[in-house]
Amino acid sequence: MKDFIIPDRDFGTPAAKSKQMVTLNIDGFDITVPEGTSIMRAAAEIGISVPKLCATDSIDAFGSCRLCLVEIEGRNGTPASCTTPVAPGLKVHTQNAKLKQLRRGVMELYISDHPLDCLTCSANGDCELQDMAGAVGLRDVRYDAVDTHFRVKNTSGEANPNYIPRDDSNPYFSYDPQKCIVCSRCVRACEEVQGTFALTIEGRGFDSRVSFGAKTDTALSSDCVSCGACVQACPTATLQEKSVIEIGTPERSVITTCAYCGVGCSFKAEMRGDELVRMVPYKHGKANRGHSCVKGRFAYGYASHKDRILNPMIRDSINDPWQEVSWSEAMEFAANRMKGIQTKYGRQSVGVITSSRCTNEETYLVQKLTRAVFLNNNTDTCARVCHSPTGYGLGQTLGTSAGTQDFDSVEETDVVIVIGANPVSGHPVFASRLKKRLRKGAKLIVIDPRRTEMVESPHIKAAHHLALTPGTNVAIVTALAHVIVTEGLFDAAFIQDRCDWDEFQDYAEFVSQPHHAPEAVEMLTGVKAADVRAAARLFATGGNGSIYYGLGVTEHSQGSTTVIGIANLAMMTGNIGRPGVGVNPLRGQNNVQGSCDMGSFPHELPGYRHVKGEAVRDIFEKVWGVQIDPEPGLRIPNMLDAAVEGTFKGLYCQGEDILQSDPDTKHVAAGLAAMECVIVHDLFLNETANYAHVFFPGSTFLEKDGTFTNAERRINRVRKVMAPRNGYADWEVTQMFAQAMGANWNYTHPMQIMEEIALTTPSFAGVTYEKLETMGSIQWPCNEKAPEGTPLMHVDGFVRGKGKFINTEYVATDEKTGPRFPLLLTTGRILSQYNVGAQTRRTPNVAWHDQDVLEIHPHDAEVRGVKDGDFVRLASRSGDTTLRATITDRVNPGVVYTTFHHPDTQANVITTDFSDWATNCPEYKVTAVQVSPSNGPSEWQEEYAAQATKSRRIAAAE
Amino acid sequence: MSLNAVHEGPHAKLIYMANQIAKFMESKPHAEGVELLAAHINDFWEPRMRRHLFEVLDAGGTNLRPLVLDAAAKIKRPALAA
């Protein structure tokens, strides 16, 4: 479905939020707008565009260009319409002889210091300076400027000191100062929208220039995080996407959804023919409100990367090179193997892994494949390794496995706890929205072993940073509860009304025990009791309190317990069920929420309904015409154990790279190697494919239709903007495979899959593509009771009825430091890379992060003789690897930190197979390690690289 | 493999996992803990894992925490291999 649209209208200034309405008259038309609206915006609402240069509706008005002048009856002079608010009864004129003359004068000045190469300028057709010259009727420029910023040499042939050459250092956009009109839109966008403060205006008057910080800083070496907000705000060709410089302006656009993180930003994919010219965040996208990060806006180059595999491939053994074959041969080969395995080893011997990168419709089909075609429940998803404890913990306490708020809610929060998450890196657009609120006065509490960018950044400082020892989340969260309960700061009225009061009494007794006091756990957590007390008081009494958490909470042996503890905190302080509060898991991958919703877990049918429920099975049995196994199936770790044991032999793995993303790489490799048929369905020959027998090429999000569900339960459309380069969208591939296995599936569009989801899953009952088309997006549950979806959950009561308090006893992980492994390793991610990096490593994003590095405290480095940039050996009880060290006090002594974006690092060779007690989500965030100097790759890294190279061979076509 | 360092034997991992669940449930009243522990294993452990657990239980349940032993009667014994 193509959506041809003209650029979004720019109203000049942001919408005012007041409920008070004001009526005024502009050019003879009456208009009623909220108090605080600018005259410029009011005029725009009745279709009158007052000429403007320095105003745009993503940022506050500044009033510097003086082009937007108007006359107001009874007032002196010609005020700027962008900075003048409306008032009742005003009579405004936007166009008359005086205004025309003034505006031409302004434009003449601008144009006299601007190169007149419009025809060959990259912004030709997309330049507001050009538009305004036209709008004000500029016909000639009377001055010939002596001093300019654009002439390389001055009139006497000497180098022009005002000329600054173009800065092309950023891989995605260039900065060409000669075209700058110093409107400061970029500077304000960087401050207000992104919150990075990388840009400033240096100098005054004629000398004022936009600068990336210090004089020596280029765009790349500055603090800039390449979000592109400034590029989008720039009215001229000064800051411009290199893709536009290369290709030209787009001619149409299609609204779609970012395929990277769980924020789920909406974008306009701007196209020329079937070439993608640029991605522009969509102003009406409710998750991102017109903002984005470097990944979504710029890092789409992987879609056309040369490594992408476009033809199906098969091989008998993983020691053979790959053979390219036709789709039908690949299907036949795969189906025969899987059927053979099931005949020989039984119904339970095969299974699937669904992807959190694929659409809801695709995920639904993959779990349906195992349930309705393989006839078992052996389905799992990589959400296992990230957010499965969220499902368990929130399901137990609140009754539903999802975040309670929408992202807009952050605008009304007063105190925010961010625990085990670094939104600046992981969920950048949410971070920008949070920072905006923090700059307006909300207070922040960060609970993280590491001093993340959230703790301190320009104009942001956390009120409390509880830098706990990795693995002690439960102790801290319970200590916070202890303070709130024993100091009587809980919200008794809310608890009585919404929760089970008796249960709360039990819980209160539990947390009041002296061994939960901040003083008692100080030695354990390494956090000063006074800080914990102060943070607890702030959260309980500071107004609307919200909690945002990430993988630093879930990826622990007590991940589920911490999630329960977080829900307890929110309930006892009455922070559930209205804007500005709530419990908000920040999801890693774009469709983690969706893949969980769609029944990817082995014990749950779509909509989080246990397979043991006869009524639920009945619904699916009727629609699918098969009998559904009432026993839970195998989780990923079970599949691997069973493979090593010899009872699990075949796997269809869509869009995941378990060899890289799952813990204890050696165990995963052994499991995969023991299987007789591994089918990998992906864009690239990923690490798992080294052990595969069949490769189905995948399609990118640009090449298919479907939906993603983001961390706020928002179902967003993904729209096909170009034909799949591999020939088929992923749902079509799964369908072909199911057909080869004998299933009678005949979907012709993902829309029909959504119809089946709505038919079988109550929380999706009201979702249709039609409604998504008209509403833009829908937050589930969407059904008869909530036909337009549900932005806030648990408003009048908890989904489970009464909120449930559950005791959270701290149990130390068995992964302990000792003389051999004295340091604790914790892991995380960085902004420019995504998950295992398969996509982002294949884009110019590597300019910011070309390898994983180990952060180590100066003290720990010194005693080991490790210098900044040295190769070090990182060893744990599981294995060892090498990477470079960087010395920083972001981490406490005793703690080291790394990311896991690059396969060569093999960080998961280090991680152990300890896991969450309830869900077996692996304990990635705590591993006891030792660090020592090293001179190169470990043995395992070398062996691994050799195996990978051998396994990736593709036989030459005959 | 680190888990095997905690217990010995082919079912070391399983024993470890059952005990982990027990540790969480131990902070509840005993009867509720027994009930919930059994329910948790019935809901999340596939038949193959439960079969292994019963192999341990039937052999006397060495190394399993008492709560697991108390819950054994409520854990569903899987039907023979399908």
Ligand code: SF4
């Ligand atoms: S790209 Fe983003 S961070 Fe960089 S200067 Fe522009 S607005 Fe600031």
Ligand code: SF4
């Ligand atoms: S770079 Fe663009 S947005 Fe920034 S001041 Fe210059 S013209 Fe304005």
Ligand code: SF4
């Ligand atoms: S990666 Fe996340 S924050 Fe960045 S554009 Fe995509 S959805 Fe938005």
Ligand code: FES
């Ligand atoms: S647009 Fe109002 S002063 Fe520039």
